[in-house]
Amino acid sequence: MPTADLPPSPQAAPAARERGDACPGTLRLHAADDGALARVRLPGGVLSADRARALGRAARRLGDGDLHLTSRGNVQLRGLGDGCGAELARALDAAGLLPSREHERVRNIVASPLSGLDGAGARDVRPWLTALDEALCASGPARELSGRFLFALDDGRGDVAGLGADVTVRADPDGGAWLVPGSVRVPAADAPRTALLTAIAFLDAARSHGTRAWRVSELPLPAGELDRLVRDRLTAEGITYEDGPGPAGGTHGGGPPPGIVGGALSVHVPLGRFSARQWEELTLLGATELRLTPWRGVVVPTGAMTAARTAGALARLAEAGLVTDPASPWLRVGACIGRPGCAKAHADVRADAARSLDAAGRPGLPLYWSGCERRCGHPGGDHVDVVAGADGGYRLSVTAAGGRARAVRAPDPSRIPAALAAITS
Template identity: 50%
Template sequence: MLAAMPPSPSIRPQGAEPPIRDRGDACPGALRLHSAADGQLARVRLPAGDLTVRQAQALADAADRLGDGHLSLTSRGNAELRGLPDGCGAELAALLRDAGLLPSAHHERIRNILASPLAGLDRNSPADVRRWARELDELLCASERATALSGRFLFVLDDGRGDVAGLGGDVSLVAEANRAGESAGSGGTALLRVGDDPAALRIAGPDAPRAALAAAEAFLTAAEASGSGAWRVRELPAEQRLTARRVAAHLHETGITSTYVTQAPAPASSPSPHSAAPGIIEGPDGTAALCVLAPLGRLTLAQWRLLTAVAADDGCGALRLTPWRGIVLPGLPAGTAASRLSALAAAGLITDPDSPWHRLGACTGRPGCAKSRTDVRTDAAAAVAAGTRVPDTTAVPDGLPVHWSGCERRCGHPHGAWVDVRATGEGYRVAVVRPDTAPPADDAPAPPAPPARSHTP
């Protein structure tokens, strides 16, 4: 039985008192590594999830030479290397820099830019916001002021389909088509939102990247004035709350014209049907893209190298990582797409939206994380092998993503509504988390955890 429970302190529900930050955030990067139970961890920011084949090969080389032979995908479309030895920082940085993955040492942790993964790929695609992402990244890396942003601050660029607009951006841009049906990049407009403010600012498409940076600078001003040390827009105290009206004043000072929109369309709080589901995406002019997912967000080197080879030999020489821990391979001839997808399925990647692995996630768990109570990834795999996605027979709503966590932090959990499977000292507790509510705390009986079994997805 799923019951409402008091909120956990690990996730702050809407309306709760914001925290006071007395230190900078500890988010790992490619240069500042994190010491985990399984070695050092590096997080490589990939704005809009974009990778060239050469860059993907460099990540594979780093995982092979320095790491544990795997790559992990994050909920922001970034890549992580685990199991790195102490003292490898200089070698890793040189490898990444040579591949163009470190354009600025001072900005590498703040290059958190999500963009619609399918923009420009499917038929009748909305605005291609990928160019906005590239321009915003260049502006960020050229801004000394931006180095004060935390490694958690997030830019979200939605091409109008609503796939990423609800993923919790601090500054979000949503493309709008003009009356002729042209994209924002062709003379249309974009809605700029900050945090959870229901209002928005309508700006010209060509101004979108510059406006996003200006909004981030307005956040920094508000955070400094509040003395709260806030890392994100939602952490600002009420008297310094960043609103669209406040951002409009800052845009005016920088020469950007905006129109105030009182009630902009709210972003979807549940998974969008337009998100990049696994399978073949039909494109224009006889082209196609492939979308696959990594089981529990983890890829072997063999799987990664196969993806890179398909991108190089059949695609346009690029890969896109998605916030659903997937990979999109653009630019394949439509006639070869099915056979390449079959090869990726044979390699153990998720290629079917009906797969039990689709929308199933887990934190790192043991042995990689010392805070985890158990090996949640092995337990999740055992549940799938037993024909379920949760550790008992608890009835949960169909269609919701399921996330297994080894402790109260619930690292990497989905946005919107999701099924929370969390390890406790007495087994797993299962609950449904709804938007604007916190996950349950430790005050109710928990079902026993299943025995761990070895299983390869």
Template identity: 50%
Template structure:
């Protein structure tokens, strides 16, 4: 059954717009699909972005059997399938279940976990144990089924890359211990490393109690240091057991497990009232240990892995133009993983890391093949840092085909030389068209800005009259420049000029 609802809430940087809680949590999943202009959309959660070749094969089969054949990476390292038929629900659920990609019908939208994609490859510690355990615990908690599709866990290997994303619950590797961050605050709590996944789950359960209006007493009851999981941690049914269990396709296809708890009125930690959020953090700290001042990283640019070889060719990293992969590209990546190391890691920056290890010469050969397939393998690619929402014609809300527009700017189409001749500043910007900019740029077809990056970036939004270009720094934005729809050359130059700041 399809839900004709938007696939994300209005962006917090949007001008105006309704409260994101006004219409309920409409995040799509694999059981609750989103109806778009190009067909139905399914979002498959991939905890930590980690896929083995067999599951990667299954995703491609799903895309080709039920959808348009392409696989779209999201800003949380998940995969979207587009162009799905309206009657595909049961078949899609069955295929994904058989592949191990849908371990719990009740939790399929709650398994939002990002992890440092280079963990264990660049001298940082491996996060594989944390990732497997946290996913198992989430799928084993009936309470966690009430987490919204927007609630996010992050596992950071210590370098701050995914810590900077501002997840709701973040674990940071720090020597023999872990640091637990709640929301985007600068205070963290030190917990034993072997207890870290359980502490993260308990923090999420405490959030749910707070979000449901339970008050300080209920928040404190779910603090992460209060011992073994109690009523909220024991599986209530086979549909919510650990990640090794499977669920019959018939129950998954319904899209609404009857036993799922009521969804919270607050989707994320930042949605809580200030006093409730403060009490949530205080109560967790009361049992987790003393707070440590550890400011959340706020880098100017996203901490995406640089394309190319990683860690003396222990791995290779590639970017994916606009996050969209053709069947041929996906097959090449899957076969590369199958040959070297047996794993793909999808990143929150719409890239992919193949861990390897690669013999040095073979790493170079693999990168040449991936570059030949149209993937980003060097930092000087003009596609580096360029992103866009699906735009028109896939989305009815979009006012422009922003992917085509972004591609035209990257390729230098639109007569940059014409714009460059108007001024010295224009000439410098025109020369930059088709080359990577210092800042990332994200093209949005409407004010919702679905999938936009975090931190500092150039925001290009289609409007009825043209494109509005502004410089975003966290929640702050500089005064915008608007370029008319009938001046593509000036648009290309203005975007390049803004990215060069």
């Protein structure tokens, strides 16, 4: 099956926003083909066992019963009935999942999910996470951030530093923290505050240039200009900083591997969709919290669990259909919601992805299935895009670092394995 070279991707340009940000939340639902959709922000993906049970009850009572993980470690409830918005908000508010109605869509924070559990990071970023979320919810200017703006708190291992966040704080082995934008090292104690100040510098820059930019990458600024603005703001707020080369960029890895890792157990959720039973199994493990990851996984701190109890818990989760094998091809496959949930989708990409699962282990790159050219939720880094077309077929394309893009068409889903073999050979 021949492949065709694609022209190089054009350099990203500032986006022209004709409308306000319509990103869904808990109080602003999105109308989908399978019912209303709510996106519940969970900073750092951290969820206490009580709050996890409350989410499960809301999904069963008001939605389709399933819980969907996003690429930011948040949760979506789908299939919500008409007029249930007020009841959902009351339930989540009572569970402590709605600390500020004015900030509920801007609490987008990813954090290293194994931080403090396996000894691999430079520091435990959980205190940063708590402090940043509280500062966000207390900030008047932060209410103006879009629902797409993203913070990343990396414990030094480089996992969430590679997710393309708008503001990244990365722990330094010497005890400080590297800030991007700004490209400076600040005292660790000031890390949460500098993250918020950087976001406010972004808002000021967008306002002064008359743009509705939602992400840092959309700002029409010369190279280095936002760094300068951030440094000026830090100076004005009395925060000391020092220049330096900073750490190397983050990775685009797949997150914690399934299994027992340090003081935690880790599982992967196929296509990020929990059934009601799978979610309930997680809440019955006896753990105090869950940590949902940006890679559609869950890390469960085992705390005082014995080795035998931890192994038994992992076995129960595997029996429920969650991935506990680090060699599973599911770790290399992602997909948007597709049909029937999305009106723009041309195919039931999740069903096609499951039917083609054996082929997913062949290429050296992850696969991401999209129901249309919008490719909602597609990952960063090198991967194979499998995009459904209106003719019932798929277009597959892959770009490796330093190489040219290639593409091939599969006229129907049964030809996906052959197309993968052709494009990755």
